[in-house]
Structure formats: structure tokens, C-alpha cells
Amino acid sequence: MFYLSLFCISSYVFMASIIKFSRVFLLFSAISAYTFSDYITPDFTASYLQFVDQSGTFLFSPNGTFKAAVFNPGGQTKFYVCVIHAASNTIIWSANHDAPISNSAKMNLNLTGITIVDDEGNLTWSTPPLKSAVSALALTEMGNLMLLDQSNVSLWDSFHKPTDTIVIGQRLPVGALLSSAVSDSDLSTGNYMLTITSSDAILQWHGQTYWKLSMALKAYKNSNYQVEYMTVNRTGMYLLGSNGTVTVFAVVLPVSNFRIAKLAPSGEFTVSSFSGTKWEQEFIGPEDSCQTPFICRRMGLCTHDPVSSRPICSCPPNFHAGSSNSAGCVPSNGSYSLPLACSGRSNSSSSVSYLTLGPDLGYFGNVYSVPLRHGVNLSLCQDLCSRNCSCLGIFYNNSSGSCYVLQDELGSIMSSDGDESGLLGYIKASVVSSATPHDNDADITRSQRHKFPVVALVLLPVTGCIILIAAIGLLWRRILNLSTTKDIKLGKFNSNSSRDMEAFLIPGLPQRFDYEELDKATDNFKTLIGSGGFGTVYKGVLPDKTVVAVKKIINMGIQGKKDFFTEIAVIGNIHHVNLVKLKGFCAQGGERLLVYDYMNRGSLDHALFGGGPVIEWQERLDIALGTARGLAYLHSGCDQKIIHCDIKPENILLQDHFQAKISDFGLSKLLSPEQSGLFTTMRGTRGYLAPEWLTNAAITEKTDVYSFGMVLLELVSGRKNCSPRSQTQSMNLSNSGGGHSSASSTTGLVYFPLFALEMHEQSRYLDLADPRLEGRVTVEEVEKLVRIALCCVHEEPALRPNMVTVVGILEGGIPVAQPRIESLNFLRFYGRRFSESSIIAEGNEDDSMMYPRFNISASTIRSGSQTGFSYISSQNISGPR
Structure with missing residues (x-):
């Protein structure tokens, strides 16, 4: 058994x-004895039916990370020869994306390259002519499909012909581009392109720019070298120059072994990493999906939902949804239709009208385009569009006379939340019936209003000439006094109210306000919310209920008028989530006013030191990171580098959720010659001045880094760096080891940066944390911020990190360095002199004694002794603004 x-x-x-x-x-037998190795040799044929058990796969990379297959994404009937990331089944490249085949069509490898033929044997795609015969087709472990000759030299590879994706190890050089697919299942070339230029990475739709990497919140500029290529690696995405040795732009991300950058069918450019089970999106541009051109179809209105962070699509005023989902929005008045650009239809001015969009509506292209004309009236702007068949609409700024045109394709309209203040949109419409619009149809503005005068010229020649001359005179008057329509109506027009014609020759000016408007908005400048060296700031409410901060600039020399307009144009074109937005300005007579977004939580100075609710640690981290990002953008992200020179808590404003926004950047040219002369030698605020201000050393962006480090220490402690006795008593200085710390004195005054240095040397970081946090912070969290701050306040500017690096450290992508003690010894001298002056000043309640005056000779400065020069600043040079 x-x-x-x-x-x-x-x-x-x-x-x-x-x-x-x-x-x-x-x-x-079915696969011609092929064993799915990492290369195949010529005369090889593959089709989906031939490898149906392997889902069309005919080639693997050495370790199986990637595979090449005849594949049908989404289970559709369209098949493509693809390279696929095996673990996630994600297509990273396709050969015949614009010429899909059936499941029985074939891919052939022969001595001349790769060909793809349809069922009838017709060629649909092939590799270009090659220099020599093909010996093998290989798929590398990075995902590169390569044709090799007998010496294993590459004849052709897929990395140099990207579609919509690049992977780690792949380069996208200047001049190359990524093209979106139509959809995830239709790999045909879509309407979106990512192009690499010598200075940026740009997203475009039908040739219209809608996003730049340089304006992204997470992208920071490291150098002014020319870009040579884009790449992704384990630490992030980069634009590199000088043969890959110089980082021009950096997007630092968490370390990942596999990462891709992809231009999605929606037009969004994303960077994602694969953790082994799922994809994690790490970066997206544009950040606001409503800035994607076609997110809500043609003329659809996109509104960002802050709760779900998803777009909400509707139709703007004077439009309603079309009969199909693909139609977008169409005119509510059935007598009008939206023309196609240069479609062959009659585009005569008599058959063209303009549908008016509501206020606070914008268009993606306005931010990235320049006006077609400056200083024109609305009628002329509309006429320019009416005569151009490719023009489909305009946006017009009534205050500056700027005329923006929408050309070739119409995308979605977006809710601008005031970002395009002063711009009103007008969409071109064609008359499709004989019906005449009613006179009270307010949403139609005709581009041609001179028909009756033309008839009058025919019937009454003399009268017509008089009318014509009067019309020319009126037009010339409007050009000369373009933005003073209200003054004309009120009879205020005179030789002194020409409103600075040179302003209209400077592009990029933001909205211009009349002085009377701002006087009314601020209730005769009633509510003062700040003052300082640049002027006084008042709270105001515009007619549309927008709350603003109105700054009155003082001591403005009349000869600085042109510089004022130029500077305003520069500041007005700077847009970053961590910079206070300049909404507009007023330059009327001798008055110079700036209009900013109102920050409802006030300044960091008030929130941190004002005795209100304690700011939690995570909120302090958010403030530190937001401030660092704003500074990094000023230093590296603008077309023109801006050094702030006065970073302090008073100039860091807070919005909801403690979002930090830097204020008063780029204002150095707005002072009179007497004031600006002071800034050639010293500018800033006591306690935050970098040593180089007093040594005739070059002032660079590292000056702002020093000030940021001082602010960071105040965020840690919740106190001014120079604290009175009542604050010192709660610092537990008696726990410093029993000895008397040089950071304190018998008066109770303490110089906190020195105390922070001493606690760093003893690794006693929790002694530095704000006691009001009551233990709601770890020693590791405090240590990280203290070490960053000490690195920022190194005496030698070259030893300080740049703000791009600081952002990377705060985000966690870059490890924090150890401070150089030898470059921090100047704090000890400062601490001793501070204590000595505190003893002398004991009993003096003058607040200026908080920052005692030090009498240090010029010989001491020239000697190069280990003294810190920041303490010499005993006065507020520019003051809170």
C-alpha cells in the first residue's frame, strides 16, 4: 500500500x-522563443494579441522596474507602444501617441530601427533614420528605451523624445517640451505644453502663457545663470545650468527613490513620488486650478472652493450654460454668438458687440501678457479688437488706459478676488439675427456709436464738420486726461490736473485712485493703524466693500515723481502669497498714497508681543516659513532682485490662519533726496541691523538673512531680543548652571541672542522656548529653529545661508547645519556692552534705553576686533511702516 x-x-x-x-x-512558441529579457534583437515582431497573457508586454528592464508593451490605457480600443512603470502601471512614454493602432497591429524591430504598422501593413510611426545598423533594443532600469549598435552605442532613445512625462535621470533641455495628452486613455497630443527656456519653465495653452515656475511658491531661484535643462532626482526638481553644476531654480522635496514630473491632460504640471503602493503629489502648477485655461470650458466661470480646494464651475453675468457639456457658456441673449478666431465670418465693426463681464473677474492670460496699448480709451480698445479677427475679447483698465486682448482661443473666466482690480472684461459677440437689442439691454456695449453722426455728415455737411472737429477735440482731451473722467465731469480739469502724463508711458502700473476716493474710503483718514519713517497708514473701505490699508508717503520730493511711477510699476507687478499685495496708488498734486490689501490680524509685533492669545508652535513655524518664502522670492524669484533692508516683526503682517506676508518691500526710491541719502549708509531698525551696515561692506541679500535670524529668535522666545526685567524673570536664567550669565545683568535686562548662543552651547534648548507654550513644544523643534537662527546671524555674510536654503531647511528637505561659534563671538561683546549700558540706564524708563547707545570709535571698527556692529544701531533708522 x-x-x-x-x-x-x-x-x-x-x-x-x-x-x-x-x-x-x-x-x-507563441512568442517566438523570446524570454522577456532586458533586450531584444532585430527581426522581432510584437502585437497585443501575441502577448495577451502578459498584457502586451514584450520587454522588461533588468530589475523589472519598467516594461515595454503594446498597451491600451483605460481598456479602450486604442493601442500604443509604451514604456510603463511596472509597479504602478503608469505610462511614462509612448511612441505612436498621435497614431494609435488596433490590438492586431504590429511593432517591428529590424536593422533600420522600429516601425509600427496597422492591420493592413501601412506605416503609422517609425524611428528616424539612424547612423548605423541596429544591434539591439534595450530598456534601462531608469526607463529609457534605447536602440544600440554592435558597440552598444546609442543610436536613438526615448529620453530624448519625451511625451508628457520625465523621470529620475532624464533631462528636458532648453527648447524641448512636454505635451499633454487629451485624456488618460487618449494619448493624442493635447493643447497644453511645458517649455524650457533659458530663464524659466513655462506652461502654455494655444501659445498663451498661464504659468511660470519662477512664480511658484515652492520654487526658488539660486543663481542668474542661464538654464540648460530641467531634471528630477531623489531630492526634488531642478532647473540647472553651467553643464549641470549650477542650480538656477530649485523645488526641494522629500527624499524619494522614484519620482516623475508630468504635464497632465488638465494642463496642470505635477511632480509625484511613488511610495510602493500609491502616488503622492508633491508639487503642482498652477496651485490654483482656476488658473488653468480650460478648467470650466469656454467662457465658464471658475471659483475656487476653499473648503474642498476644488474648482466650482458656473457662468459669468450675461452668459448661461450651453446645450452640451463641451459648449461651455454662451450668451444669454440669443441674438448674439461667440465667434471663432478668423473663422471666415463677417467681422465688420457694424456686426460686432461686446458682452460686459462683471467686476472682480479675471483671465489667466492677463498676468503673463502685456497690454496691446497703454493710455487709450475704451472705445479705441474695442475698435482695435473689432478690426482684428483673431481678437475674441478685451480687458480694459479704466485708470491706466491699458488694453489687453484675448486672442485665438477663449478659455475659462476666473474669479479674481480683487487680484485684477481695475480691469473689466468685454467679450466680442457677433449678431446672429436681425433682432435689434433693446436700448435698456445694459450688458451690450456697441463698439460703433458714431452711426448717427455719419448720417448727419451726409445730410448736413457743415454741421457734420463742426461735429467732427468737436469729436476730435474731445478725443484728444480724453487722451491727455485719461484717468480723470471724474474731474472732467466735476469741472476740475485744468493745466495742473493732467495727472502726470509720464505715468502712462510706464507699463505695469496698478490701479490708480483719485485722492477724493481714498479720502472718502478712509473717512478723512480717521483710523490710524500704523506710522513710521515712510509715512502713516490708515484703514479704509472701498466702494465695493474691500477693506484696504492706505499709506500716506511723506517727504516725497516733487522731482521724484517719475521714479515714484517707475517704482510703483515694479512693486505692483510683484505677486507672491507671502508678500502684501499693492492694489493701487494715488499721485495727485503733492499727495503720494499707496493702497494695500488689509491684513486682518495685524503685525507679528502685535501678535507676538502685544499680550494677546499665545501663538502656538505650529503657527510660529508657519509664520517663519511664510516669511522665509517671501524673502526668497524677493531675492531670487523677481525679475529685479529686491533687498528689503528692514525685516522686523512690524513689517511681517498676518492674515487668517497666521499666513505671513512681508510688507514695505521695494520702497527705497519713494523718499525725498534728503531721506534716501540716509539709506546709502544705513537703513533698518535697531536690533535687526546686520554688522555690514557699519563697516562699509557690500549690502547684499545676506543682510536680510541676518534680520530674519533675529526675528526667528523672537519667534522662539515670544519676546523682544532685548527684554526688560519683567520678561527676564520668567526666563529661568537661574537654571543656567548656577553661574551668572553674561546675557543678563543686575537690572534684569537680557540680550536674548547671546542667551540663545549660551544655551545652544549647553544643548539646553527648552530654556529658550516661550514659557507661555507650557511644554507644547519638543526640544528637537526648538533646537532646529535656534540653530537656523544662529546660522543666519553669523557675523560674516558669506557664512549665512541664503533664503532658498533656509526655506529648504524649514520644509525639511535640507538638513540644518551647525552654527559656527567663531562667527558668533561678537554676540558676547554685544551682551557685555548691553549689560554695562543697562546698569547706567537703571531707573531710566525711556524706551530708548532698551537699545543703549554705544560710543565705539572708528579705530575700533577698523581694527577688525571681534565686536559686533549691529549693536551700534541705537535708533530706529526707518521705523515701523
Whole structure:
């Protein structure tokens, strides 16, 4: 019985082996004895039906990370020859994306390259002519499909012909582009392109720019070298120059072993990493999906939902949804239709009208385009569009006379939330019936209003000439006094109200306000919310209920008028989530006013030191990161580098959720010659001045880094860096080891940066944390910020990190360095002199004694002794603004 059982088991194993061998033999027979290695040789043919058990796969990379296959994404009937990331089944490249094939069509490898033919043998795609015969087709472990000659030299590879994706190790050089697919299942070339230029990475839709990497919140500029290529690696995405040795732009991300950058069918450019089970999106541009050109179809209105962070699509005023989902929005008045650009229809001015969009509506292209004309009136702007068949609408700024045109394709309209203040949109419409619009149809503005005068010229020649001359005179008057329509109506027009014509020759000016408007908005400048060296700031409410901060600039020399307009144009074109937005300005008579977004939580100075609710640690981190991002953008992200020179808590404003916004950047040219002369030697605020201000050393962006480090220490402690006795008593200085710390004195005054240095040397970081946090912070969290701050306040500017690096450290992508003690010893001298002056000043309640005056000779400065020069600043040079 035992032997019988053994025989049966042996027979079963033998039969199973035969069956298994038969299956393998049949499979190998079906695939022409090919074993799915990491390369194949010519005369090889593949089709989906041939490898149906392997989902069309005919080639693997050495470790199986990638595969090449005849694949149908989404289970559709369209098949493509693709390179696929095996673990996620994600297509990273396709050969015949614009010429899909059927499941029985074939890919052939021969000595001349790769060809793809349809069912009837017609060529649909092929590699270009090659220099020599093909020896093998290989798929590398990075995902690069390569044709090799007999010496293993590359004849052609997929990395140099990208579609919509690049992977780690792949370069996208200047002049190259990524093209979106139509959809995830239709790989045909879509309407979006990512192009690499010598200075940026740009997203475009039908040739219209809608996003630049340089304006992204997470992208920071490291140098002014020319870009050579884009790449992604384990630490992030970069634009590199100088043969890959210089980082021009950096997007630092968490370390990942596999990462891709992709231009999605929606037009969004994303960077994602694969963790082994799922994709994690790490970066997206544009950040606001409503800035994607076609997110809500043609003329659809996109509104960002802050709760779900998803777009909400509707139709703007004077439009309603079309009959199909693809139609977008169409005119509510059935007598009008939206023309196609240069479609061959009549585009005569008599058949063209303009549908008016509501206020606070914008268009993606306005931010990235320049006006067609400056200083024109609305009628002329509309006429320019009416005569151009490619123009489909305009946006017009009534205060500056700037005329923006929408050309070739109409995308979605977006809710601008005031970002395009002063711009009103007008969409071109064609008359499609004989019906005449009613006179009270307020949403139609005709581009041609001179029909009756033309008739009058025919019937009454003399009268017509008089009318014509009067019309020319009126037009010339409007050009000369373009933005003073209200003054004309009120009879205020005179030789002194020409409103600075040179302003209209400077492009990029933001909205211009009349002084009367701002006087009314601020209730005769009633509510003062700040003052300082640049002027006084008042709270105001515009007619549309927008709350603003109005700054009155003082001591403005009349000869600085042109510089004022130029500077305003520069500041007005700077847009970053961590910079206070300049909404507009007023330059009327001798008055110079700036209009900013109102920050409802006030300044960091008030929130941190004002005795209100304690700011939690995570909120302090958010403030630090937001401030660092804003500074990094000023230093590296603008077309023109801006050094702030006065970073302090008063100039860091807070909005909801403690979002930090830097104020008063780029205002150095707005002072009179007497004031600006002071800034050639010293500018800033006591306690935050970098040493180089007093040594005639070059003032660079590292000056702002020093001030940021001082602010960071105040965020840690919740106190001014120079604290009175009542604050010192709660610092537990008696726990410093029993000895008397040089950071304090018998008066109770303490110089916190020195105390922070001493606690760093003893690794006693929790002694530095704001006691009001009551332990709601870890030693590791405090240590990180203290070390960053000490690195920022190194005496030698070259040892300080740049703000791009600071952002990377705060975000966690770059490790924090150890401070250089030898470059921080100047704090000890400062601490001793501060204590000595505190003893002298004991009993003096003058607040200026908080920052005592030090009498240090010029010889001391020239000697190069280990003294810190920041303490010499005993006065507020520019003051809170």
C-alpha cells in the first residue's frame, strides 16, 4: 500500500511537470522563443494579441522596474507602444501617441530601427533614420528605451523624445517640451505644453502663457545663470545650468527613490513620488486650478472652493450654460454668438458687440501678457479688437488706459478676488439675427456709436464738420486726461490736473485712485493703524466693500515723481502669497498714497508681543516659513532682485490662519533726496541691523538673512531680543548652571541672542522656548529653529545661508547645519556692552534705553576686533511702516 501511494504521488508530480513544461513550451512558441529579457534583437515582431497573457508586454528592464508593451490605457480600443512603470502601471512614454493602432497591429524591430504598422501593413510611426545598423533594443532600469549598435552605442532613445512625462535621470533641455495628452486613455497630443527656456519653465495653452515656475511658491531661484535643462532626482526638481553644476531654480522635496514630473491632460504640471503602493503629489502648477485655461470650458466661470480646494464651475453675468457639456457658456441673449478666431465670418465693426463681464473677474492670460496699448480709451480698445479677427475679447483698465486682448482661443473666466482690480472684461459677440437689442439691454456695449453722426455728415455737411472737429477735440482731451473722467465731469480739469502724463508711458502700473476716493474710503483718514519713517497708514473701505490699508508717503520730493511711477510699476507687478499685495496708488498734486490689501490680524509685533492669545508652535513655524518664502522670492524669484533692508516683526503682517506676508518691500526710491541719502549708509531698525551696515561692506541679500535670524529668535522666545526685567524673570536664567550669565545683568535686562548662543552651547534648548507654550513644544523643534537662527546671524555674510536654503531647511528637505561659534563671538561683546549700558540706564524708563547707545570709535571698527556692529544701531533708522 505504501509503495502504491508513493507511485501515485510520483506519477502526479511527473504529470504536473509535463503539464507545466507544456505550458511553458506553448508560451515560448507563441512568442517566438523570446524570454522577456532586458533586450531584444532585430527581426522581432510584437502585437497585443501575441502577448495577451502578459498584457502586451514584450520587454522588461533588468530589475523589472519598467516594461515595454503594446498597451491600451483605460481598456479602450486604442493601442500604443509604451514604456510603463511596472509597479504602478503608469505610462511614462509612448511612441505612436498621435497614431494609435488596433490590438492586431504590429511593432517591428529590424536593422533600420522600429516601425509600427496597422492591420493592413501601412506605416503609422517609425524611428528616424539612424547612423548605423541596429544591434539591439534595450530598456534601462531608469526607463529609457534605447536602440544600440554592435558597440552598444546609442543610436536613438526615448529620453530624448519625451511625451508628457520625465523621470529620475532624464533631462528636458532648453527648447524641448512636454505635451499633454487629451485624456488618460487618449494619448493624442493635447493643447497644453511645458517649455524650457533659458530663464524659466513655462506652461502654455494655444501659445498663451498661464504659468511660470519662477512664480511658484515652492520654487526658488539660486543663481542668474542661464538654464540648460530641467531634471528630477531623489531630492526634488531642478532647473540647472553651467553643464549641470549650477542650480538656477530649485523645488526641494522629500527624499524619494522614484519620482516623475508630468504635464497632465488638465494642463496642470505635477511632480509625484511613488511610495510602493500609491502616488503622492508633491508639487503642482498652477496651485490654483482656476488658473488653468480650460478648467470650466469656454467662457465658464471658475471659483475656487476653499473648503474642498476644488474648482466650482458656473457662468459669468450675461452668459448661461450651453446645450452640451463641451459648449461651455454662451450668451444669454440669443441674438448674439461667440465667434471663432478668423473663422471666415463677417467681422465688420457694424456686426460686432461686446458682452460686459462683471467686476472682480479675471483671465489667466492677463498676468503673463502685456497690454496691446497703454493710455487709450475704451472705445479705441474695442475698435482695435473689432478690426482684428483673431481678437475674441478685451480687458480694459479704466485708470491706466491699458488694453489687453484675448486672442485665438477663449478659455475659462476666473474669479479674481480683487487680484485684477481695475480691469473689466468685454467679450466680442457677433449678431446672429436681425433682432435689434433693446436700448435698456445694459450688458451690450456697441463698439460703433458714431452711426448717427455719419448720417448727419451726409445730410448736413457743415454741421457734420463742426461735429467732427468737436469729436476730435474731445478725443484728444480724453487722451491727455485719461484717468480723470471724474474731474472732467466735476469741472476740475485744468493745466495742473493732467495727472502726470509720464505715468502712462510706464507699463505695469496698478490701479490708480483719485485722492477724493481714498479720502472718502478712509473717512478723512480717521483710523490710524500704523506710522513710521515712510509715512502713516490708515484703514479704509472701498466702494465695493474691500477693506484696504492706505499709506500716506511723506517727504516725497516733487522731482521724484517719475521714479515714484517707475517704482510703483515694479512693486505692483510683484505677486507672491507671502508678500502684501499693492492694489493701487494715488499721485495727485503733492499727495503720494499707496493702497494695500488689509491684513486682518495685524503685525507679528502685535501678535507676538502685544499680550494677546499665545501663538502656538505650529503657527510660529508657519509664520517663519511664510516669511522665509517671501524673502526668497524677493531675492531670487523677481525679475529685479529686491533687498528689503528692514525685516522686523512690524513689517511681517498676518492674515487668517497666521499666513505671513512681508510688507514695505521695494520702497527705497519713494523718499525725498534728503531721506534716501540716509539709506546709502544705513537703513533698518535697531536690533535687526546686520554688522555690514557699519563697516562699509557690500549690502547684499545676506543682510536680510541676518534680520530674519533675529526675528526667528523672537519667534522662539515670544519676546523682544532685548527684554526688560519683567520678561527676564520668567526666563529661568537661574537654571543656567548656577553661574551668572553674561546675557543678563543686575537690572534684569537680557540680550536674548547671546542667551540663545549660551544655551545652544549647553544643548539646553527648552530654556529658550516661550514659557507661555507650557511644554507644547519638543526640544528637537526648538533646537532646529535656534540653530537656523544662529546660522543666519553669523557675523560674516558669506557664512549665512541664503533664503532658498533656509526655506529648504524649514520644509525639511535640507538638513540644518551647525552654527559656527567663531562667527558668533561678537554676540558676547554685544551682551557685555548691553549689560554695562543697562546698569547706567537703571531707573531710566525711556524706551530708548532698551537699545543703549554705544560710543565705539572708528579705530575700533577698523581694527577688525571681534565686536559686533549691529549693536551700534541705537535708533530706529526707518521705523515701523
